[in-house]
Amino acid sequence: MEYGWSDRVLVIGGGPAGMAASEELRRQGFTGNITLLCDEPDAPYDRPACSKSLLTGHARPQDVRMPIDGGLDVRWEHGRRAVEVDLRRRTVLTQTDEEYAFDGLVLATGSYATLPKGWPDGPGMHVLHSVDEAWQLRQDLRHAERVAIVGGGITGCEVACAVRELAREAVLIDPKPYVMGRAVGEPIGALIADEHDRFGVEMRLGRRVKEVERRRGGWRLSLDDGSYVNADIVVATLGEKPDTDFLSGTGIDISRGILCDESLRAVDVTGAHIDGVVAAGAAVRWPNLLYSGEPMMVGQWIAAVEMGHAAARTLLAGDREVPPVGIVPRYWTLQNGLRVMVAGDFKPTDHIVLTEMRPGRRDTARAGVMASYYRDDELVGLIAVNAARAFTETTRAMLIDTPVRVLPQPKSRPEETRTGSGRRLAAVS
Ligand SMILES: Cc1cc2nc3c(=O)[nH]c(=O)nc-3n(C[C@H](O)[C@H](O)[C@H](O)COP(=O)(O)OP(=O)(O)OC[C@H]3O[C@@H](n4cnc5c(N)ncnc54)[C@H](O)[C@@H]3O)c2cc1C
Structure with missing residues (x-):
């Protein structure tokens, strides 16, 4: 199915995933109507600030609000919570008792605490x-x-x-x-x-x-x-819990988030994809083929944006085949004196190599340390603490290579020390 000027796309959710999907629809040349329903009156805003500058008082709510690009011609309907979806009639009902008809639907409702x-x-x-x-x-x-x-x-x-x-x-x-x-x-x-x-x-x-x-x-x-x-x-x-209750009764698999296929098309409990319905962001569980292919959830800002873009492209492709959506989860956080940067996927069963940036320093974390996670000899995850440069160099390869490949090991054999927990510390100069 091709979407044209007379078609209506309804986006539910005004976070990064919903915004990114609306933007990408326009970027791809979609000229039909886009309506975005969001229950929050002040969306969009920088949600990560909620556990940082908003608490310390460095920012006020008005400082973290994000601008809506008027040029995109997206109709924002604030204060509207979707409470029911009728996939046969292709309508969404809100708590205000209004009904919105759609041809294509983007589910981007995130999670709640x-x-x-x-x-x-x-x-x-x-x-x-x-x-x-x-x-x-x-x-x-x-x-x-x-x-x-x-x-x-x-x-x-x-x-x-x-x-x-x-x-x-x-x-x-x-x-x-x-x-x-x-x-x-x-x-x-x-x-x-x-x-x-x-x-x-x-x-x-x-x-x-x-x-x-x-x-x-x-x-x-x-x-x-x-x-x-x-x-x-x-x-x-x-x-947090994925915000999916409004989808009960639709047949969409919401057993743990909105289950999608590898291209972010929503699927029902039999695994069949639902025509014209895609999903993106923190509410979604999908087989991220960069990793094991087991459906996974990624609750981070950048991933929500990337998924929003991808879901929009999948929606516009209709029945045509589209490439799978592979996302490398990544974010950073400041923990007192530590800048922690994370990319990839981790499991307790992965092989972990710790690399000290400045070996011999008593304060391993402040001096800089990286943890590399290997699964079947492939680098699948990386965490850097106070080691921004090394992180950027390594993740560049992770982001470019698809699927994630084993990175070259240092030429000189790293000096090995042991941590208190008996793990290997590989020190590179
Ligand atoms: C306190 C906090 C700090 C964070 N810090 C970071 C960070 O530092 N770095 C990072 O990468 N990630 C961070 N995250 C995670 C990141 O914010 C989320 O992964 C991202 O916002 C997910 O985007 P989303 O669009 O999927 O969902 P959301 O941002 O949750 O947006 C969904 C929107 O849809 C609305 N909605 C839900 N249900 C309905 C409905 N039925 N009808 C209408 N509207 C609905 C919601 O109210 C919300 O406005 C943080 C999250 C929290 C809570």
């Missing part, structure tokens, strides 16, 4: 995903002395940094003995945990929260070792 099941809500209890949630947390931080952060992922660690920067007490609780486990794996996660400890974050690692109760105007968290943490504010950063 919720409190863990059974946790009480109330003043000082926070989750963090939207600019409103960040700004509310910022207001509470101004009057708080002690903040408990539950979940030591990237967002939790960034919140801990912001809290310390504001000279408040921060307690970080996570069931793993290190932080950012899913994002950077164990060896680097342990180095980052040490850095937080040094920065004055009270680390309660290897501990789970068993009970949360309101106490004297604040909160008391009981941990599984019998200890407890009292805090004025609790920030729960225990993972």
